[in-house]
Amino acid sequence: MIQAKGYAAQTAETPLAPWQFERRDLGAHDVQIEILYCGVCHTDIHLTRNEWFPGIFPMVPGHEIVGRISNVGLHVKKFSIGHLGGVGVMVDSCRECEDCKRGQEQFCTVSPVQTYNNIGKDGLPAYGGYSNTIVVNEDFVHHISEKLDLAAVAPLLCAGITTYSPLKRWKAGKGDKLAVVGLGGLGHMGVKFGVAFGADVTVISTSPHKEAAARELCAHHFLLSKDEEQMRAATRSFDFILDTVANDHDINPYLNTLKTNGIYINVGMPAKPWEVSSFSLATGNKVIAGSGAGGLPETQEMLDFCAEHNIVSDIELIDIKDIQTAYNRMLKGDVKYRFVIDMKTL
Amino acid sequence: MIQAKGYAAQTAETPLAPWQFERRDLGAHDVQIEILYCGVCHTDIHLTRNEWFPGIFPMVPGHEIVGRISNVGLHVKKFSIGHLGGVGVMVDSCRECEDCKRGQEQFCTVSPVQTYNNIGKDGLPAYGGYSNTIVVNEDFVHHISEKLDLAAVAPLLCAGITTYSPLKRWKAGKGDKLAVVGLGGLGHMGVKFGVAFGADVTVISTSPHKEAAARELCAHHFLLSKDEEQMRAATRSFDFILDTVANDHDINPYLNTLKTNGIYINVGMPAKPWEVSSFSLATGNKVIAGSGAGGLPETQEMLDFCAEHNIVSDIELIDIKDIQTAYNRMLKGDVKYRFVIDMKTL
Numbered sequence: 001m002i003q004a005k006g007y008a009a010q011t012a013e014t015p016l017a018p019w020q021f022e023r024r025d026l027g028a029h030d031v032q033i034e035i036l037y038c039g040v041c042h043t044d045i046h047l048t049r050n051e052w053f054p055g056i057f058p059m060v061p062g063h064e065i066v067g068r069i070s071n072v073g074l075h076v077k078k079f080s081i082g083h084l085g086g087v088g089v090m091v092d093s094c095r096e097c098e099d100c101k102r103g104q105e106q107f108c109t110v111s112p113v114q115t116y117n118n119i120g121k122d123g124l125p126a127y128g129g130y131s132n133t134i135v136v137n138e139d140f141v142h143h144i145s146e147k148l149d150l151a152a153v154a155p156l157l158c159a160g161i162t163t164y165s166p167l168k169r170w171k172a173g174k175g176d177k178l179a180v181v182g183l184g185g186l187g188h189m190g191v192k193f194g195v196a197f198g199a200d201v202t203v204i205s206t207s208p209h210k211e212a213a214a215r216e217l218c219a220h221h222f223l224l225s226k227d228e229e230q231m232r233a234a235t236r237s238f239d240f241i242l243d244t245v246a247n248d249h250d251i252n253p254y255l256n257t258l259k260t261n262g263i264y265i266n267v268g269m270p271a272k273p274w275e276v277s278s279f280s281l282a283t284g285n286k287v288i289a290g291s292g293a294g295g296l297p298e299t300q301e302m303l304d305f306c307a308e309h310n311i312v313s314d315i316e317l318i319d320i321k322d323i324q325t326a327y328n329r330m331l332k333g334d335v336k337y338r339f340v341i342d343m344k345t346l
Numbered sequence: 347m348i349q350a351k352g353y354a355a356q357t358a359e360t361p362l363a364p365w366q367f368e369r370r371d372l373g374a375h376d377v378q379i380e381i382l383y384c385g386v387c388h389t390d391i392h393l394t395r396n397e398w399f400p401g402i403f404p405m406v407p408g409h410e411i412v413g414r415i416s417n418v419g420l421h422v423k424k425f426s427i428g429h430l431g432g433v434g435v436m437v438d439s440c441r442e443c444e445d446c447k448r449g450q451e452q453f454c455t456v457s458p459v460q461t462y463n464n465i466g467k468d469g470l471p472a473y474g475g476y477s478n479t480i481v482v483n484e485d486f487v488h489h490i491s492e493k494l495d496l497a498a499v500a501p502l503l504c505a506g507i508t509t510y511s512p513l514k515r516w517k518a519g520k521g522d523k524l525a526v527v528g529l530g531g532l533g534h535m536g537v538k539f540g541v542a543f544g545a546d547v548t549v550i551s552t553s554p555h556k557e558a559a560a561r562e563l564c565a566h567h568f569l570l571s572k573d574e575e576q577m578r579a580a581t582r583s584f585d586f587i588l589d590t591v592a593n594d595h596d597i598n599p600y601l602n603t604l605k606t607n608g609i610y611i612n613v614g615m616p617a618k619p620w621e622v623s624s625f626s627l628a629t630g631n632k633v634i635a636g637s638g639a640g641g642l643p644e645t646q647e648m649l650d651f652c653a654e655h656n657i658v659s660d661i662e663l664i665d666i667k668d669i670q671t672a673y674n675r676m677l678k679g680d681v682k683y684r685f686v687i688d689m690k691t692l
Contacts, residue, residue, distance in 0.1 A: 099606050107606045107630050109582070169631070236455070260445050260453045266624050275619040278612050281636020284453050285515070288634040290627020 001025060002032065005346060006131030007320055008058040012050035015324050016130070018346075019058060023135045024122045030135050031078075032071040033085050038129035039064025039155035039313070040339040042185065042246055045327050047117050051271070055117050062129030062341075063089045063115040064157040066150050069141075076138045084144035086303065088157035089293050091115050091126060091140045103297040105140075130320065132346055142300050145307035152312035155185060155338040156303060158293065159313060163190040163242065164302040165294035166265045167197060174198035176239040179223070181254060183210045186244035186267055188314055188337040191217045194242070196309050202238070204254070213336070217314075231257065236284070238262060248272040251288075252280060260284040267291050313338045319345040347371060348378065351692060352477030353666055354404040358396035361670050362476070364692075365404060369481045370468045376481050377424075378417040379431050384475035385410025385501035385659070386685040388531065388592055391673050393463050398617070401463050408475030408687075409435045409461040410503040412496050415487075422484045430490035432649065434503035435639050437461050437472060437486045449643040451486075476666065478692055488646050491653035498658035501531060501684040502649060504639065505659060509536040509588065510648040511640035512611045513543060520544035522585040525569070527600060529556045532590035532613055534660055534683040537563045540588070542655050548584070550600070559682070563660075577603065582630070584608060594618040597634075598626060606630040613637050659684045665691040 001022040008019035026032055044061035046052050065087040069079045079085060093100050094110035105112070113120050116128030127134075144153055163186055172178050178199040180190040187203070194201040195218045202221040203214035211222040223230050234257045241254050245268040255264055255276070264287065276288065294302065306312065314337045318326050326339040347368040354365035372378055390407035392398050411433040415425045425431060439446050440456035451458070459466050462474030473480075490499055509532055518524050524545040526536040533549070540547040541564045548567040549560035557568040569576050580603045587600050591614040601610055601622070610633065622634065640648065652658065660683045664672050672685040 102606070104606055104631070166631075260448070260450055266627065269624045269628055273621040273623045275621060276634075277619045278615045278636065281612065281634065282615060282638035283636070285450070285512075285638060286636050288622075288627065290624065290629070290632050292628035292631060 002133065002135060004127070004131055004133050006060045006127065007323060008060045009048040010058045012048065012055060012057070016048065019060070021058070021060070021127060023127070023133065024120070024124055026071055026073045026135060027137070028073045028075040029137050029139070030073040031069050031076055031085060031138050031141055032133060032135050033065070033067040033087065033141070034070040034133055035065055035067040035129055035131060035343045037066045037151045037154040037343060038062040038341045039158065040323070040326055040330070040341065041158050042330060045330065056119070056125055059117055060127035060130050061116055062131070063087070064154045064159070065129035065134065066144055066154045066157070070133070078138045079141065084146060084150070086142040086144045086153065086157050087115060087129065087134065087136055087140065088142070088161060088299055089115055091136045092121055103295040105295050106293045130323070130341060132343060139296065142303055144303060147307055148310070148312050151317050151340045151342065152315050153306070154340050155189070155313035155315065156306055157299070159185045159189045159338060160306065161294035161299045161302050162186060162267050162291070163244070164193050164305070165298055166267065166289060166291035167193050167242065168298070169291070170240060170263050170265065170289065172197055172199050172240045176200065177202070177237060178240045178242065179204050179238045179257065180219070181225070181241060181243040182245035182268060183213060183337070184244060184333060185313070185335070185338045188217055190242045190244055191219050192311050195219070196311060199240070225253070236260070241265065242267065244268045246270060252276065255280050255286060258284065258286050263287045263289055265289045265291055315340045317342050321345065348479065348481060350473070350477055350479050352406045352473065353669060354406045355394040356404045358394065358401060358403070362394065365406070367404070367406070367473060369473070369479065370466070370470055372417055372419045372481060373483070374419045374421040375483050375485070376419045377415050377422055377431060377484050377487055378479060378481050379411070379413040379433065379487070380416040380479055381411055381413040381475055381477055381689045383412045383497045383500040383689060384408040384687045385504065386669070386672055386676070386687065387504050388676060391676065402465070402471055405463055406473035406476050407462055408477070409433070410500045410505070411475035411480065412490055412500045412503070416479070424484045425487065430492060430496070432488040432490045432499065432503050433461060433475065433480065433482055433486065434488070434507060434645055435461055437482050438467055449641040451641050452639045476669070476687060478689060485642065488649055490649060493653055494656070494658050497663050497686045497688065498661050499652070500686050501535070501659035501661065502652055503645070505531045505535045505684060506652065507640035507645045507648050508532060508613050508637070509590070510539050510651070511644055512613065512635060512637035513539050513588065514644070515637070516586060516609050516611065516635065518543055518545050518586045522546065523548065523583060524586045524588065525550050525584045525603065526565070527571070527587060527589040528591035528614060529559060529683070530590060530679060531659070531681070531684045534563055536588045536590055537565050538657050541565070542657060545586070571599070582606070587611065588613065590614045592616060598622065601626050601632060604630065604632050609633045609635055611635045611637055661686045663688050667691065
């Protein structure tokens, strides 16, 4: 077994703390990654605190992993020692079901393995990226360009693909009016991709002070959602809405701002169910679209797109000892826009 | 003014009864239609009883109209006297907004005119098809083939286009598994179009006795929604769901039966808002799509498709004096599948 260290929650009630644990020995198709950076996703908070469902403890969170390959299994073809590698929200799947064959491994129900809070095919708990090293099947490791700031690349593995995937599916681009609701980890990536795809991008936020931040990200317009007059004036004006807000909120005011045939995409995953009237969708053939992360081919496509267009996340690099402070600040929305752990500090 | 007769609700509390009224004189671009048949839509019940919102009374309902052109205005080019003509849910719009230019006149918000329970551009109340004659701008009158049973064509103008339009938009066809929820006026048309488009069609119903009816309509499978085991077995099995049920119901069990990237289309328009969890859509990139009727070009396309493929509605032809009995039977779901008024009985 490979000795590893990281930060873990021992229970849903205890804060993260240093922990020693074991990873499986390298299989023929595995690579070992020396983790350089790991992004901090809101999901890490939800899962370590059992906010969605009971978790598997001890839990080492983290699914926005960038590092350097330090060892390769006998039959590994995709990587050599010294290459960069990235790991997102999953580390294995069945590869044979309809979803896997289509490249949507994130929806595999046969034998999916999430990056953490899951049991791997090796029978061991899957531990995530708040750690010095990880062993992953090469298929689930992505090539990372040497061109970009590696710490700022880490959040692309979750926040990046989660916003890139639905905008690509629905073909949001040139000539389209795109509204991004919420300007956090997901939202700021949504703005960057929207702008890169050529859309006319409006940031919608409850906070007037987000306007300057939105403009810095090259958003074209800003709409204050608390201002009823502004919202009324925006009736039937967007082709697409990308709602990135994790807190419970009424989505009906946003549906009103969609044009005919408009698509409301939700990636914020609020806990409380929405109340939606059939009439608000029928009038204008409107659509509510869910979207969950992205598959392996699309994640690599996104990373390549980012390298080509010089897109990374805006981050605050932190010492792993400050992870609880980071969680507390995230809960207040006080981060521009993603915390990334510098694994040298472990 | 043109003298007309029909059946009207004088108030939301009174039953339909014979009524004499006036239509506008023929404008240069108007045609006058001698109405032969008018389908009876569930909307007629909702509107004459103020179930959705306060209506304009006296109200002559009916928006599934087939008849013969009896007179044409000076500049009419599309029709000659003696031609067949069909009118659906709308009789005018602005023709200049984005929606009208795209051929989605049903969503015009500038100056839309519904076929009844609306005020026309002439300033007069728009009276619907439970009547001997109607005056309509030629653009809003569709060509009807002489090949089909005219009484059975009438419901195509609403129930037909309402189911045809979303199945076309979402490209439900060969190789796709389509579930049609509810087997009434809309549902039976959904089955007919699904089969004609080459999809593998399953009817989902709460009534076991609908199975034989579904098979008669050439549906390939039947699923009893009250049977939890059948529903569980259908998890992740459909590419498309066309939900035609007008009564309030929980849509979450149906969302579970969608495959990854699956589309749930609602045309039933239940009054109570749905409760939908963001998680149920994100897992599998699922979509809830609203759909309202269809525009002018698509309605003509649908009528032409029906003529070519010999598709009409299954109907019960009734005497207009029996309209209240028909309404009562519709409320019990006791009609196979659409009542059509024989206007000779007026």
